[in-house]
Amino acid sequence: MRAKMWIFDCANTSKRLFPTWRQLFWCYYAAVVCLLSSPVRTDDACPFSCICDRDSGTVTCREGEDTEIPEDIPVWTSSLIITGRNVSTLERGAFTANGTELEMTMLSLSYNGIQVIEPYAFLGLPRLHLLDLSHNRLMSVSDRAFHGVPELRSLYLNNSILTPAVADLSGALGTQSLRSLHRLELAGNRLSSLPLARLDIYNLHVLVLVNNSIESIGRENVTNIYQQKRLRVYLSLNPFRCSCGLESFYYWLKNSSQCPDAGHLLCSEPEAKKGTPVEQLQGEDLDCLNENLEAVSYVFLGIVLALIGVVFLMVLYLNRGGIKRWLNNIREACRDQMEVYHYRYEQDSDPRLANVAV
Ligand SMILES: *[C@@H]1O[C@H](CO)[C@@H](O)[C@H](O)[C@H]1NC(C)=O
Numbered sequence: 001m002r003a004k005m006w007i008f009d010c011a012n013t014s015k016r017l018f019p020t021w022r023q024l025f026w027c028y029y030a031a032v033v034c035l036l037s038s039p040v041r042t043d044d045a046c047p048f049s050c051i052c053d054r055d056s057g058t059v060t061c062r063e064g065e066d067t068e069i070p071e072d073i074p075v076w077t078s079s080l081i082i083t084g085r086n087v088s089t090l091e092r093g094a095f096t097a098n099g100t101e102l103e104m105t106m107l108s109l110s111y112n113g114i115q116v117i118e119p120y121a122f123l124g125l126p127r128l129h130l131l132d133l134s135h136n137r138l139m140s141v142s143d144r145a146f147h148g149v150p151e152l153r154s155l156y157l158n159n160s161i162l163t164p165a166v167a168d169l170s171g172a173l174g175t176q177s178l179r180s181l182h183r184l185e186l187a188g189n190r191l192s193s194l195p196l197a198r199l200d201i202y203n204l205h206v207l208v209l210v211n212n213s214i215e216s217i218g219r220e221n222v223t224n225i226y227q228q229k230r231l232r233v234y235l236s237l238n239p240f241r242c243s244c245g246l247e248s249f250y251y252w253l254k255n256s257s258q259c260p261d262a263g264h265l266l267c268s269e270p271e272a273k274k275g276t277p278v279e280q281l282q283g284e285d286l287d288c289l290n291e292n293l294e295a296v297s298y299v300f301l302g303i304v305l306a307l308i309g310v311v312f313l314m315v316l317y318l319n320r321g322g323i324k325r326w327l328n329n330i331r332e333a334c335r336d337q338m339e340v341y342h343y344r345y346e347q348d349s350d351p352r353l354a355n356v357a358v
Pocket residue numbers: 067086088
């Protein structure tokens with residue numbers, strides 16, 4: 001804008017003082033040379049290996065040898081996209097040049113191999129609304145990583161959190177500075193439980209936990225989710241264990257409309273219920289009372305059998321005299337029988353011998 005004005009002035013002036021076309025040409029030529037060679041103002045500069053679009057306020061930095069976050073981010077930047085770089089550590093104040101705050105509202109840092117987020121990494125971005133940290137390889141996230149971004153509304157962390165960082169998550173996300181958080185996406189992180197210690201500190205409307213390793217959500221967590229009436233929780237692609245521990249979750253699923261993808265939740269255990277939609281289970285499948293009754297009845301049966309055995313042994317013991325007599329009687333009866341048989345055998349032997357003789 002300013003450059004155009006300057007050229008326009010030049011044209012006017014030259015018309016008055018040097019009316020020839022030749023002079024006019026030289027005037028324009030000088031203006032162009034002057035513009036190209038003058039030192040560029042910092043807020044017009046585009047960081048090395050980035051593309052700047054001043055109209056939309058977008059700066060896009062794609063893969064390059066650079067492993068650093070550019071230092072000279074223009075002050076007019078409203079969206080900064082850095083992708084495909086090997087940024088292993090996000091240091092404190094990584095986005096503040098010289099302690100000046102940036103008015104940036106959108107920061108996308110997906111696919112940068114980020115492993116460590118240090119305390120106050122996003123300091124100096126007080127207007128930040130959206131932060132995308134998806135598809136990184138986080139091993140460690142400081143408890144104070146998200147300090148200083150009070151207006152953050154959307155945080156994307158899908159496919160980014162490796163096992164060592166899972167334990168850091170509830171600390172890092174538990175900060176008061178995320179109180180405006182509206183949408184939290186944590187898909188594909190092998191999480192086995194709800195990574196938030198409390199829900200009432202945020203203004204959460206959407207929590208995405210699809211494609212994790214959640215087998216069950218306990219009564220306490222279900223109650224807390226239920227109390228956040230606005231909250232919607234997405235949970236498909238988790239390996240639910242459909243046993244009695246899932247009961248309160250099951251009733252929450254059926255009763256509340258807080259899980260928009262409820263129809264897609266499948267059991268993965270026990271083997272007999274694998275692939276069954278959680279919503280289609282019957283109440284008694286998950287009834288802890290039923291399960292307990294079954295266990296109780298087996299124990300009861302065992303006790304009865306043991307008692308019968310003991311009684312039987314006692315009867316034997318008390319009757320040992322009678323049993324002895326009885327055994328003797330049997331033995332005698334046997335002997336008598338044998339004798340009778342023996343006698344008959346001797347009687348019969350003669351005719352048989354006679355037959356043979358004939
Ligand atoms: C990224 O940088 C680290 C050291 O800064 C290096 O060890 C690693 O090999 C790099 N990875 C890639 C994919 O360039």
